[in-house]
Amino acid sequence: MKNIAIIGSGISGLTCAHLLDPEHNVTVYEKNHYVGGHTATIDIEHKGEKLAIDTGFIVFNNRTYPNFIRLLDKLGVNKQETEMSFSVHNPKSGFEYNGHTINTLFAQRRNLLKPRFWKLIFEIVKFNRLCKKAFHENNFSQAKTLGDFLAKQGFSSFFAEHYILPMGAAIWSTSLQETEAFELKFFIQFFFHHGLLNIVDRPQWYVVEGGSRSYVSKITDKLNQAIQLNSDIRQVTRQADGVHLLFANGDEKIFDEVIFSCHSNQALQLLGDASLDEKAILAGIPYSPNQVTLHTDTKLLPKRKLAWASWNYRLDKASDHPACVTYIMNILQGIKNDSTFCVTLNQDAAIDPDKIIQSFTYHHPVLNTQSVSAQNKRHLICGKNNTHFVGAYWYNGFHEDGVKSALDVTKRFGAGL
Numbered sequence: 001m002k003n004i005a006i007i008g009s010g011i012s013g014l015t016c017a018h019l020l021d022p023e024h025n026v027t028v029y030e031k032n033h034y035v036g037g038h039t040a041t042i043d044i045e046h047k048g049e050k051l052a053i054d055t056g057f058i059v060f061n062n063r064t065y066p067n068f069i070r071l072l073d074k075l076g077v078n079k080q081e082t083e084m085s086f087s088v089h090n091p092k093s094g095f096e097y098n099g100h101t102i103n104t105l106f107a108q109r110r111n112l113l114k115p116r117f118w119k120l121i122f123e124i125v126k127f128n129r130l131c132k133k134a135f136h137e138n139n140f141s142q143a144k145t146l147g148d149f150l151a152k153q154g155f156s157s158f159f160a161e162h163y164i165l166p167m168g169a170a171i172w173s174t175s176l177q178e179t180e181a182f183e184l185k186f187f188i189q190f191f192f193h194h195g196l197l198n199i200v201d202r203p204q205w206y207v208v209e210g211g212s213r214s215y216v217s218k219i220t221d222k223l224n225q226a227i228q229l230n231s232d233i234r235q236v237t238r239q240a241d242g243v244h245l246l247f248a249n250g251d252e253k254i255f256d257e258v259i260f261s262c263h264s265n266q267a268l269q270l271l272g273d274a275s276l277d278e279k280a281i282l283a284g285i286p287y288s289p290n291q292v293t294l295h296t297d298t299k300l301l302p303k304r305k306l307a308w309a310s311w312n313y314r315l316d317k318a319s320d321h322p323a324c325v326t327y328i329m330n331i332l333q334g335i336k337n338d339s340t341f342c343v344t345l346n347q348d349a350a351i352d353p354d355k356i357i358q359s360f361t362y363h364h365p366v367l368n369t370q371s372v373s374a375q376n377k378r379h380l381i382c383g384k385n386n387t388h389f390v391g392a393y394w395y396n397g398f399h400e401d402g403v404k405s406a407l408d409v410t411k412r413f414g415a416g417l
Contacts, residue, residue, distance in 0.1 A: 001025060002413070005245055005255040007236075007270070009227055010037025011057070011402035012390035013261030015071060017227075018219045019406070019415040026223070027255075029231035029245075031262075035220055041211035042294060044357055046339060052211035053329050055294050055343050056362055057399050059084060063203035064193050065400040067407060070417045072208070075218040079206040082332050085309035088166050089302040091316050095162070096302040098309045107306035116158060123159040128197040135192045140185040144369060147180030166313035167196070169323040172397060173290045173345060173364040176319040183369045190396055207333050235272040236260075238385045246272075259388045259409060263287050263363060267389060277380045284374030285393050287363040290322055291346050296339045297355040300326050300347060314347065322346040365393040383412060 002024045006013045009030040017028050040056035059082060060068055072079060085104070089096035097111065098104035111117040130153060134140055143149035146168070150160050161176070168179035168187065195202040208214050220227060232248035242254040260267035268274060268282040301308050310331045314324040322345065329341040344351060348359065365371065375394055382389045388409045395401035407416055 002256040003027075003242075003254075004257045004259060005029065005243065005253070006259045006261055007233060007245075007267075008037065008261035008391075009035040010261060010391070011039065011068075011399050012392065012406045013037075013259070014216065014219045015403050015406035016259050016261060016390060016410055017223055018071075018075075019410045019417070020413055021223050023415065024413065027225065027253075028223070028227040029233060030227055030229050031231055031233070033229055035227050035229070036213055036216045038362060039212045039216055040360065040362075041213035042358055044294075046337065046341075049337065051335060051337070051341070052213075053294060053335070053341055053343075054207065054212045054333065055292055055358075055360060057212045058327065058332055058343075059205050059207055060399060061194070061203035061205045063195060065398075067403040067417060068400045071403055072215055074417060075215055077215045077218055078209040080209040080334065082205050082207045082334065083310055084202075084205040085311070085331070086167060086170070087302055087307050087309035087312045088162050089307065089312065089314060090162070091303075091314065094303070096304065096307045098302070098307040100309060104306055104309070107302070107304045119156065120159055120163060123155055124163060125199075126153075127155065127159070127164060128199070131188045131191060131197050134184075135188055135197075140188065143184050145180065146182045146184055146187045149184050150180075161315065161319075165319075166315065166325075170311050170313050170325040172367060173323050173325075173362075174288065174366065175322055178288075178320075178366060178368065181368045183367075183372045186367065186372050211333075233270060236270045237272040238387060243386050257386045257388065259390060261390050261406075263391065264365070264389075264393050275381070275385075277377070281374045281377050281381055282389075284377075285371040286366045287393075288322065288366050289361050289363050291348050292360045292362055293344045293348055293351055294357040294359070295342055295344065295351050295355045296357070297342065297352045298340050299352070300342065300344055300350060301328070301340075365397050367397060382409070388412075 004024050004026050006016055006028045009028055017026050020026050038056035041052050041054050044051050085100035087098035096108050098107055106112055143152050165176040165179045169176050191197050233245055234248050235246040237244045243258040245253045264282045264285040301312050312326045317324050324347050326342050326344040378394055390405040390409050392401040394405045
């Protein structure tokens with residue numbers, strides 16, 4: 001039995017704690033006053049009705065989340081089918097569409113008569129075909145980044161700005177400009193595995209029944225000791241007698257092993273004796289902040305209700321502005337209510353203050369050629385010197401990746417799902 005410290009209580013840390021706790025003495029430290037990281041379900045009372053609305057982690061699917069689904073099944077947590085649709089709208093030009101069905105695709109009926117819109121559809125088909133070809137042939141040599149690929153293959157700026165870049169920006173909560181800089185191989189592989197290169201045969205998407213936090217309590221209730229909230233760890237050092245955690249109040253605790261389940265930059269900041277590899281690799285995966293607002297202001301959505309989708313990208317900012325996307329939670333979580341509950345990223349100034357319920361700041365990994373290179377060097381630091389690093393940032397940045405990174409570590413201790 002080992003004494004193991006886990007720093008951070010997001011999906012990765014919770015998975016590690018759940019699997020290691022039965023055989024080891026596990027202590028989880030969380031700097032916030034709550035458990036769950038990006039799993040953030042908010043309880044509200046609206047017009048006399050109590051609702052639980054997700055504002056961080058929301059959806060997963062039956063094709064690319066096998067480990068997360070296995071974890072839910074093990075915990076006895078139910079999943080609920082949902083609709084994953086995507087719209088783009090430009091309030092300046094009035095252009096909008098929702099790609100869910102033929103009817104919603106032409107929600108703006110005048111697009112039926114616009115050659116530019118038909119060209120957009122043609123280019124979507126062309127993009128899907130070329131990406132599938134590259135995937136099946138394992139040939140990504142034609143370009144280093146997505147932006148280079150779009151230019152070399154002759155895609156129009158209208159296609160880039162009104163389809164693929166907004167979709168990528170919405171998925172990874174990043175800017176259009178940063179989406180262009182994504183490594184092409186990484187981008188194509190992700191889109192292929194998630195069925196995003198298919199017009200049909202896409203995966204079934206789900207939300208966690210009762211809100212995503214349902215799985216959190218299932219894990220915490222079974223731990224042998226409660227998670228230590230409001231933990232102000234100032235420094236972690238590896239010494240001859242073990243891993244030392246120094247706290248702001250002067251306390252010091254010693255463990256056999258430490259698992260960093262916080263963001264890469266946070267782990268680096270805590271390490272008081274970081275190696276050259278740890279410094280280079282952890283610094284190579286930066287994070288960017290996103291302002292997230294739960295509200296009921298529908299003016300941020302497309303003008304036509306037929307164009308309203310689960311995810312709605314608004315094109316009214318510069319290309320280097322963080323993602324401007326609004327999730328309609330009524331659609332995603334199946335909420336039956338007269339009000340439309342929205343979760344919007346990075347558009348606080350455009351929201352009616354009287355309709356804001358709550359605001360947050362979440363940080364997401366920036367996944368570009370530099371960070372993908374750093375990801376590939378994880379083996380140089382993880383599992384070395386009684387130190388382990390878990391987090392979705394090691395893969396695609398999502399909940400499945402958080403579980404996967406945790407399993408990479410727990411198998412060293414002989415534990416798995």
